Amino acid sequence: MTLVDLLQFAGNALLQNRRRSALSLVGVSIGVVAVVSLTAIGEGGIRFVADQFSSLGASVVIIAPGRNETTGGIPRGIGGIPNDLTLRDSIILERRIQSVRHSVPISVSTDTISFGQRSRNVPIIGATSDFQRLQKLEVASGQFLPEGEADRGDSVVVLGHTVAKELFAAGNPLGMTVRIGGWRMRVIGVLAMRGTQLGMQVDESVFIAVATSMRMANRSSVSRIMLELYPKADPDRAIEQVKKLLIERHDEEDFTCISQDAVLESLSSIIRTIALAIVGIAAISLAVAGIGIMNVMLVSVSERSAEVGLLKAIGATRRQILGVFLVEAATLSMLGGLLGLAAGTGLVLLGNQLYPAVDAATPIWAIVAVMILSLGTGVGFGVLPAWRAANLDPVAALQGH
Amino acid sequence: MIEVEDLWRTYEMGGHALHALRGVNEVIEDGSHVAIMGPSGSGKSTLLNLLGCLDSPTRGQYKLAGQDVAELSGDALAEIRLHRIGFIFQSFHLVPRLTALQNVELPMIFAGLHPGERRERAEVALVSVDLADRAGHRPNELSGGQKQRVAIARATVMGPGLLLADEPTGNLDSRTGAQVLDLLGRLHDEGRTLVVVTHDPGVARRADRVLVLRDGEIVRRVSGDEVTDLGSLFSSVEDADKVSEQAVQKVGR
Known part of the structure; x- marks a missing residue:
């Protein structure tokens, strides 16, 4: 059978x-x-x-201020204020560590952007021109933030897709002046529609130079530093070097350094x-x-x-x-x-x-x-x-x- | 050749033993035509099932072609049923969802024959029972006589030497019953051994030899010609004596 x-x-x-x-x-x-x-x-x-994560680029290391304590014990920093991450840190990291291709300081705040009668509360992301490549942002019209050192602070802004639409409807925002907080800024670019992205609403944000953003918020520190490594660089070794350098500058490990791979x-x-x-x-x-x-x-x-x-x-x-x-x-x-x-x-x-x-x-x-x-x-x-x-x-x- | 010696079959029924067969002795030569008669509950079907290796005796010996079947494994008995025995039942036992042809093919499936050969042999078998034109019909599209002829084709398709029929005409009218009996007679004439259990003297009369069972014992052996009516078989003095003897035994226990 x-x-x-x-x-x-x-x-x-x-x-x-x-x-x-x-x-x-x-x-x-x-x-x-x-x-x-x-x-x-x-x-x-x-x-x-x-x-x-892969849209963040091949190999990215993120540095955030504050020590990520998971072991308990006496909190650090008693008797001394921990040093924040600064623009200077970012510039030095890029210059001194060979495997770092670009260092992008990022400062995030929230403020009101207005044009004429219309206004809207949006996340303001201060960054540098390298941020575009790092996040694979696409420009629909105009350009992204201009090249240059991180401490350069032009009064220009790049709008996310939704923000541009809501402020200007069908009109062309390029070259127009918008008001962010008390500051007047010229629109130099509009991003293409991106959709949801983990941790960041690109369409609903606006992008300005990091130095300008810090001045507006009256801050001396940045929120994050993103390091783009060279493709062949070993992230673990790079992290070691970053830590060593920053500890040297801050006298203690008052920051957290993670590679994108580990988070993923x-x-x-x-x-x-x-x-x-x-x-x-x-x-x-x-x-x-x-x-x-x-x-x-x-x-x-x-x-x-x-x-x-x-x-x-x-x-x-x-x-x-x-x-x-x-x-x-x-x-x-x-x-x-x-x-x-x-x-x-x-x-x-x-x-x-x-x-x-x-x-x-x-x-x-x-x-x-x-x-x-x-x-x-x-x-x-x-x-x-x-x-x-x-x-x-x-x-x-x-x-x- | 079938040799049966002191064959007993006892069922346990609610704590006490029920003897369906009490020491049956019989020899059935190859090629003979034997009818088994007797009233209901006399052990006719039990004897037939034992002869067909569907059941095993409680006591006694059954030799089929010289082989003691008690020594055979379940698979060996299945092999015997497959190749050497053909069963024909009162209620036909066709598989309702299969066509006549597929029903005839069934034993050959279990024999592991090739589909092409199966089909060919099943067709030949249906032709031999004169049902070639009904090959694609399901049992519910066939008359009683046609169903029994399909069942006979199925029973013979593996070429067994022994055919066991249990009331083969019990569900048929006299005309179709006669057709079926003619068919069985022809199969016997071709050299097969035929054992038929029946109530019907007309069926028994066709046999060379008739065994009359009563209460699990063979009480008479007569030739087919001697079968005239039921009365003459079951009400003999000898038979009556047996019954009274058993009654005495029962009281004694």
């Missing part, structure tokens, strides 16, 4: 009870849909985060853990579906006991009868799995249409795993009914008992 024979026989039997087969098949499908779509969301989330890794692992936990829960529904299959098969065996008796009478062995019913259960669960895979993939594609930002896609390993799992469900939960069929007493079975 070949597998083809078994499948044919199983298919025939399943078609005899279309509704019952369909219902237990749907049970498996639901479990598979859950696994397929949830892994897709998890994977999409990880990819979303990864994309966000920890975020991804958090997302993956959550996704796997959810998928685990989804997999439980497959077990429930398996019990449904077992139930259907048990009913089928008792309804078809006369058939089992006949099969024995015409010379089927126990093993063959076991095979007949096992393949039937496996066919049921496998079809359910395929149906679930199709429905789940459809759901994922639909989700991607609705939320293009998260490019969800079920990973291959999840597809393989869920197919094996649903096949295993059928075989696993089919064993008991098949065993019962194989061990029926042929004489009693022929009489329908």
Whole structure:
């Protein structure tokens, strides 16, 4: 008896009870849909985060003020105010550390921008011209901040897409003068639409020279320093050098230095853990579906006991009868799995249409795993009914008992 | 050749033993045509199931072609049922969702024959029972006589030497019943051993030899020609004596 024979026989039997087969098949499908779509969301989330970070450039080190204390103990800085990060720090880092290609000081504040009657409260991001490349910002018209040293402070501004639209509607903002806080600034560029980006609403922000931004906010320190490393530079070694240099300048380690890779890794692992936990829960529904299959098969065996008796009478062995019913259960669960895979993939594609930002896609390993799992469900939960069929007493079975 | 010696079959029923067969001895030569008669519950079907290796005796010996079947494994018995025995049932036992052709193919599937060969042999078998034009019909589209002929085609398609029929005409009217009996007679004439369990004297009359069972024992052996009516078989003095003997035994226990 070949597998083809078994499948044919199983298919025939399943078609005899279309509704019952369909219902237990749907049970498996639901479990598979859950696994397929949830892994897709998890994977999409990880990819979303990864994309966000890779848009920051190849190899970026971020320096933030303040020590990131996680070990407890006596707080630092008692009796002395920690030194903030300054423009000077940024300039020296770029000059003195060989693996640093560009150092971009960033100062973030919030203020009101107005043009004529219209005004809006927006994040003001002070940066340098290198920030454009680092963040892969696209200019729709005009230009980004002009090149030059970080301490140069022109009164020019680059508007995010939404800000430009809201202040100028259809008009051309280039060359116009807007008011930010008490300062008048000339619009030299408008950015292309960007959409959501992790940690920064590019479309809703405006960009000015970092020195100007600090003067406006009356600050002597910057919020962050982003270091773009040369492509072949070793980030760990660069971080060591940065730390050494800054400790030398500040007399203590009053800053936090992280590489983008480390952040990406920890975020991804958090997302993956959550996704796997959810998928685990989804997999439980497959077990429930398996019990449904077992139930259907048990009913089928008792309804078809006369058939089992006949099969024995015409010379089927126990093993063959076991095979007949096992393949039937496996066919049921496998079809359910395929149906679930199709429905789940459809759901994922639909989700991607609705939320293009998260490019969800079920990973291959999840597809393989869920197919094996649903096949295993059928075989696993089919064993008991098949065993019962194989061990029926042929004489009693022929009489329908 | 079938050799049965002191064959007992006992069922446990709610704590006490029920003897379906009590020491049956019989030899059935190859190529013979034997009918088994007797009232309901006399052990006819039990004997037939034992002869067909569907059931195993509680006590006693059954040799099929010299081989003691008690020594055989489950798979070996399945092999015997597959190749050497054909069953024909009162209620036909066709698989309802399969066509006539597929029903006939069924034993060959378990024998592992190639699909092409299966189909060819099933077609030939259907032709031999005169149902070639019904090959694609499902059982619910066939008459009773046609169903039984499909079942006979299925029973013979593996070429067994022994056919066991349990009330083969029990669900048929006399005309289609006669057709089925003619068909069985032809199969016997081709050299097969035929054992038929029946209530119907008309069926038994066709046999070379008739075994009359009562309460699990063979109480008479007659030739088919001697079968005239049920009364003559079951109400003999000898039979009555047996019954009273058993009654005495029962009271004694």
